[in-house]
Structures are given as C-alpha cells and as structure tokens.
Amino acid sequence: MFTLQPFLTKRHLLKPLLMLFLLLITFSVTAQQAAASKPPSTWSNPLAITLLMVILALLLIIFLLANVLLGTAKLFTDKERKKAKAFTVFSVLFTPLLSTAQDAVVTAPAVSSYSGLSATTFWLLVTVIIIELLVIVVMSLFVKRFLAKEEVAFAAKQTIEKPAFVKTWWDKFNRFKPVEQEADMDLGHDYDGIRELDNRLPPWWLYGFYVTILIAGIYLWRYHIAETAPLSKQEYEIAMRHAEEEKAVYLAKAANNIDENTVVMLTEATALNAGKNNFVQMCAACHGKAGEGAVGPNLTDDYWLNGGSIKDVFKMIKYGRPEKGMKSWQEDYSPIQIAQLASFIKSLKGTNPPNGKEKQGELYKETAEVTVDSTAVKEVAVNH
C-alpha cells in the first residue's frame, strides 16, 4: 500500500523542506539571468515557468500532507470517540488560511517588473507560493498535534487504514488488490527467496500504451502518407516566408529603412558612440582597437581597398568580402547599426593611431562623394 508513513515524523518533514529552500536559493541566484533576455511572452519567461513549477511541487506536497493529515485526524478522532468527519478538520484548517491569503494579496507592493515578468504576475505567483508554504506549515503543525498523543500507539501499529475515498481512488486507478489478499495472487515462484505476484496491469498504464501506439500510427500517417504535416524542409520554408512577411511589415514603417544607396554620414555623438561600441566589440579583433589595422586593413588612412565613401563602407560591412576574410554582418547588425558603424569608421580618418598598418588599396578623395555622389561611387568602383 502506498501509505505515507515515511513522511510522518518531524525530522523527515524537515529535510524535504530544507531541500526546497536550497532550491529557492538556487533560483534567486540564477533569476538575475532572466533579465538579460526578456522573452516576449510571460509564459516563456523562465522565471514564470520556475515559479509555476515550484507551485506545482508545493501542491503535490500539500496533497500528500493532506492525506497524512486525514489519516492522523481519523486516528485522533476515533480515539477521542468523536464522530466528527475528517472534512470538518479540513474546513477548520482552511478558514484562517483564506484570510491570510487575502492579506497577502493586499499588501503586495507595486513595482514595475521582475526579471521580465510583470509585477502583477510575479506577485501573484509569489503569493500563491507563500500561501502554499503557509498551508504546509499549518498542516504539519496539525499533524504534529494529532500525533503527539498517538506517537506510541502509532509506532506499534504498522499500517493505518486510510480514509475510504483516498483508498478507492488510488487503488482503483492502479487496480490494486488489498495487501491482505496477496496470498491468493502468489504464483508460487521462489527465486532465492523472491516471490512473484500475479497482479493485473495498471489500467492507465495499459491504455496509455495503446494510446501511444495509436499516436505513433497517426503520426506516421500524417507525415508520410496523407502528407498533411510539414517535414523539416517544408517547415523551414514556412518559417522563412513568415519571417519575410514580418520583416517587410516592420521595415515598411520603420525609420531604419536604410541601404547602401540611401545611407548618409551620421554626425551626432550618440550615433558615433553606438558605432564605436560595436566596433570595439566585433571589428577591433581584425582592424585594431583604434582602427589601425592588423589582420584587416588600416581604416584611418586615405587608402581604401573597396572604396572609401560612406556608401562603400556601408556596403562592405553589410555584404563583406568573404574570400578576403571580411564576413557579411547583415545578419548581425540592423541597417541603422551598420550606418553607425560606417560613420564611426569614417570619423577615424587622419587619427594616425600607433602601429598603423601600411597603405592598402586606392587613394580616395572625400570631396567627390559629397558633391555628386552617384558618379563618385562609380569612379571608385572602377578602382577594384
């Protein structure tokens, strides 16, 4: 019988609780991380998922405790020769708890967001956890109270009868036969003292097995015979089409709808600083921290391998020249970010940093571009 005696003494209740506490500490350490990513939906937020999981785990503990409590309460009431039903104990228990819950909700302070979770959701979940913890504490206290008088008698008695409704539910669910009728099911096998019983298969297990087989059949039929479900490559095409549509809608109304034909030199300090940040992070590895050049060419002189206009630099960053070792960055940076980068790079001209790399490419004259830019682009292009 799945009795709950192992959890009954105080010592054994404490340890799972301690474990839970340790777990919560782990969460709080890692919780800061969630802030970095800010996922779009509340329910994909890891903090929310974790809190929910804690809630469910606590619920399970409450359920188990409730069983124990009902058992102990029954023992207690039987002893006291009171006919009171166990449910009464339950209702008595919950009345004060409900009022506590209301208090907790009212006192929750208003802060805007926690790790990407809205304050309301966060506090709602936390409140539920607090209530659950309170229920657990109160229930354990009651169990302890009921047991205090029974401890001696209880230890002597190996199994206690559980209330009827628990028994029928769990036993029916698994098709259990009472342990006392075990002898009827003994198959008479004896392997080094190990006997075997002839219990029926738990029905939920058996029908669960049938269901998985059915699912397997439907799955194969849908994917490979009816072909109504998309295979990997079709899924990919669908996702790409979807992304294109989304992107088009966004770009249609977005201010950063810039490309190599429309880009202009940015001069505001904020834009240049944003460009600088990205430059130091990614470009400096090859072009040097000050643009002096290393693996990649010097960006501070007047000589350019692929044209020196803002449009050329933009184009170079956007598409790259993979065969020369410059990768394309258009999947990494948005058009506005590329414009910022290009503008920052252009702003480096003549800074003459130490260890500058030798000249490479063609001399580029700034004036040509400023006046008639379309022809200038062509002139530079000829130089490749």
Next chain:
Amino acid sequence: MQLEKFYYDNKIVKYFANATALWGLVGMTAGLWVAIQFYFPAASLDYAGTTFGRLRPIHTNAIIFAFVGNCMFTGVYYSLQRLCKARMFSDKLSQIHFWGWQSIITAAALTLFFGYTTGKEYAELEWPIDIMITLVWVVFGINMFGTIFKRREKHLYVAIWFYIATWITVAMLHIVNSFEIPVSLFKSYSWYAGVQDALVQWWYGHNAVAFFLTTPILGLMYYFLPKAANRPVYSYRLSIIHFWALIFIYIWAGPHHLLYTALPDWAQSLGVVFSIMLIAPSWGGMLNGLFTLRGAWDKVREEPVLKFFVVAVTCYGMATFEGPMMSLKSVNAIAHFTDWVIGHVHIGGLGWNGFMAFGMLYWLFPKMWGTTIYSKKLANNHFWLGTIGIVIYAIPLYWAGFAQADMWKTFTESGQLKFQFLETVTSIIPMYITRSVGGTLYLIGAFMMVYNLYKTAKQGSFIANEAAEAAPLVKASSHAKEYWHRWIERRPATLLVFSLIVVAIGGLLELVPTFLIKSNVPTISSVKPYTPLELQGRDLYIREGCYTCHSQMIRPFRDEVARYGEYSKAGEFIYDHPFQWGSKRTGPDLAREGGKYPDSWHYNHMMEPALMSPGSIMPRYGWLLDDNLDTASTPAKIRAMQTLGVPYPKGYDQQANRDLMIQANSIRINLKMDKIETPATKEIIALIAYLQRLGKDIKAEKRTETAAIK
C-alpha cells in the same frame, strides 16, 4: 531428493564492487573537472590531455563502462549465482573477465588522454581496444551461459532475461558500430561515412543507454529491490510485457538524436514514434519496482538502501518520460545542442545508475562481510546530499538549455539575430557554476560511501565462499496449467535467440534502407574528397575532441541559416569517415566555417581564443602551434580512404605529401602577410586548412549555379 552442497563465489563480486567504487570516484571527479572548465577555462591547464575535448570522453567512458559496467558485473555475478542456485561456471573465466575489463578501462583512459580516439561518442576507443572489448564480452557470455546451463533452478527469473538481452544486444551494437579500417596501431577510420555513419552511431549511442545503462540495471533492480524490501515482485505479467516491449521498441528510437539533421525524414519519424511508444514499457519497470514496495513503505523510512532505490527508480521514470518528450520535433528544436540534454542524461546517470549502484553496494557489503553497515546515519546523509546534488545539478542546466535556445532563436524586429553566439554562452555561466556545486555535493556523498563501505568491511570478516544447498534439476514431465511464458523461461538458448531476433528487427529495418536506397543521400557534384592537408587537419580536429563542443550540422531553421549559413545537406558528408556532426553546441556550429575568417584569425584564435573573441570559454591550443605535423602517416591514410571508396586517383598516396606541402606553404604565406611567422610544417597549418574547407563545397556549387544563370 538429495540436496547438493555448493558455494557461491563472493570473491569475484568483491573485486567488481571495489572496482565500481574506485572508478565511480575517478569518473565523477573527471566530470567535476570538465564542469569547472565551463566557467574557468584555465582549468584545462593548457595541457592537451586535460582539455575539455579529451577529458570529456574520459568522463563519459569512465562513468558508462567503468562505473556502471563494473556495477553491472557486481550485481550480475552476485545475483546470477543465487538465482541459478549454482556457483559461477568458471572461477578462471571470472578472473579473466575482471582483469580483462579493468585493463580495457585503463587502456581506454590512457589512449583517450593521449588523443587516440575514433571521434564517435561513447565509442571513442580505438580498434585494438574494440577487439579487447569483444573478447572480454565473449568471456563474460560464456561464463554467464555456463552458469545458466548448470543451474539448479528450472526457470529463469526476470532479472536473468534482462541480463541475456543485455549481453546479446551490446554484442550486436558494439560489433556493428565498430566496423573501422585501421591505419596504424591507434588510428582507424569508421567504415561508414556521413549520414550512414551518423545513423549507425546513434543507433549504437542510444542503445548503449538502453542496453548498457538501462536493461542490466533493471535486472539488478528486479533482484536487489525485492530482496532489500523483502516483498514479492508486484506483477509477473507486467514483467513479461514490459521486458519484451522494452527491448523491441528501444532499438528503433536512435534516430531521435538526429532530428532536423540531414538524416532522411522517414528515419527521423521512426525515431519519434518509437520514442513515444517507449514511455509505457519503460514505466512498466518503474511501476513494478515501486509497487513492489507496497506494504513496505515503513521500511523505506528506515532503510537507506531502499531510499536509494526509490529515488533511483523515480529518476528512471522521470528520465524515460522526459526522453520521449524531447524526441518530439517541436521540443527537440529547442532542446537539441543545448544543456537541457546534459541535464536529462544526468537525471538518468546520477539518479538511476548512481543511486542503484549506491543502494546495491550498501546492501552487498554487510551481506558479504557478515556484518551490519558501519554507519546508517552516514548512509542517510549520503542519500540526502546526493538527492540535493542531483536537483541542484539538473535544474540550472534545464534553465540554461531553455535560456540559450531562446536567445539563439531571437530575432530583432528588423530581422537580425539579436544575440551573438558568445553572448548566449556568457549569459548561462552562472548556471554552469551552480551545476558544478550540485556535482560537488554528489561527489562528496560518493566519497562518504566509500569510507562507510571501507569501515563496514573492516568491522566484518569477508565470506569468500558462501555455503548453499539445493536439489539438482530434474526433467519434469508435466507443465499443465502454467503461464505460457514459463515455456521460454526453461530455455535459455531460445530466450537468447528470441531476444536477438526482437532487437535485430528495428536495427535492420532502419539501417539497411539507409545504406541501400540511393535517394536517401542525394549526391552533390561539387563535393570533393579532402586534400591530404585537410585530411590531416581533420584528424587533429578529431584528436582534440572538437566535436564535444562544436557541431557540424546546420538544421533547417531560420536562426541557424542566418547564423551559420545554408542548412546542411546529406550529400555534403559522403567523404566524412567518421561523421563529425556533434551533439552539443558549447561553441558555435562549424559546418560552414570555411572562409568566414582569415587564416590568421584561426591562428590567433587557437593560440588564445579570448584574443579574437573576448569572453570565450574555449581552451588554448598552444601545442598545435609548436608541434610538427606527422606527415609520415599521410600515404597510409590516403590508402585507407581509397579502400573505403573515397575517389583519390590511383597511386595518389605517393603524391599526397607533395600536394600537402604545397597547400601548407600557401597557408604559411597567407599568415606571413598578416605578420605571423610560422613554418609550414606545424599542426596548426593542417587544422587551418581543414577549418577553411568546411562547408565550402556547397558554396562552390552556388557560385557555379549563379554563373550559369548569367
């Protein structure tokens, strides 16, 4: 009937039990060491043998084959004798088995440390060790079946069904997956290539979990759990159904490790559906274990052995439910290549295998030394420390997996990838730290156990030969009115053959079509064999275990195509002996690394990764810059590849090193232009050649296509 007196051999059990404890500590310590390298890369000690790429295979091999392997043999040698009412068939074979297995483990640890590896996960050991494994496994089989045939018990108990299925299936998996062509004493190439190699490897890899880490341990559970609880097994018919269903279905599920890869869709779907159908048979074992404890839960409160078993069986149930869920394509799209998988396997490894082993050892030592456990309290503390350790280990990794997959897949509104790969790594470092805390707790628990067992043995006296008596087996005439399955329980040879048939079906139906039907791997004309230098570089890539952190498989997802390039096609891997798709992305995918960065970038990156990508947790590979490439092996390697069907021209083996030097010199000149002076003979040159080749073939095809349109 005259009772016969005989003695059980406890000495061999003691040997295996000691080896279990010893290798357990070694394997777990190696695990902790690699875990620390995630947030403290300097723990690689800048030494080849202790970098992640080599230490991780040592960890996995030590845990699987040394710790769980010895645990399996401990339990089998103890229980088989008692279930058969007979001493082991031959003490000599027992000894050969024991010392043979330990020398395999030692050889494995040494060769992996020195970089001799086949580059196939959980089958990394090179061909001489593969042969040793085969021989020792045969010795084990003879000894086991010899004992079974001289048994004094008419019927075979369910534990023995599991032992038999384990033995035959592991033999089949090991032999099929280890087909390789030797190049030298410690170097070989897999017989299979690309998609086919991947399918065989994961058919093997998945079923190593099934038939090395699961079925034998279920056998142990069926013996030690009822013994420790002194309760009858809950349901005999559940045993029958879940045994046959489990071994039949398990073997099919391997392709779920290759969802969304270049593996043909039909094989992927089989992997999915058989994983779903695997839930119930797996849970059958858990239920039979837990329900056996009906009426004994009061003992669970008292007895640390039972506590370990309960948590072990529960973890088994959790892992075998989680596994099928991760096999659903939509979930796999998130879980695969992340730390979720690592969390998942450690629920199985730490929970199921570890706790079963601990419970068994705590039960065996007092029995074999005729005493009680030295300290029950210490054992209880070990239990709690271990349990908390598992939780603190697994949850951060689940979190890390979700968080990283989410970051990988996040796009900005304007359609750019929101996070650089490195950002997604540095953001989960706190989780890596927490996980190693959990692992430390678990390891401390294991040390406590070893101390406790040592003291237990000290206070008792070892019973090397345990007296027993039983009636000899007689031929009974009538088997009227008995359960139908009793028939096969009297026939070990038939049971062996039936098991083989049942496990062979799934393997044959998946492997054979993939090999024979050409449309499964559409050819791409631009895909060419590796040049000699690239081939040498590829062997360095395998030697350093790069595949333990880098995949070479771009799945057809928007984010992966944006991040890495065109998704991988089956035809691109036809010259890959072995395949190097990988199973985890601690670093970015490298399938299209070729041409992404200049040669000098790779040179600097190997010397000091943080120089080129600040914050990188990749170890330094300084020795590649210092050591000379072994070009003497080139002709033999080319010849081996020719044998495997790679179309090098006839007699190319003699010309290969000349071509190798020409290509090496061009890379040297490239590096020189970027102010890096290095001789063309260094290993790094070969590795750069290989990395710069990755994924280039299909890019070449694209270019010719566009040229043709113009």
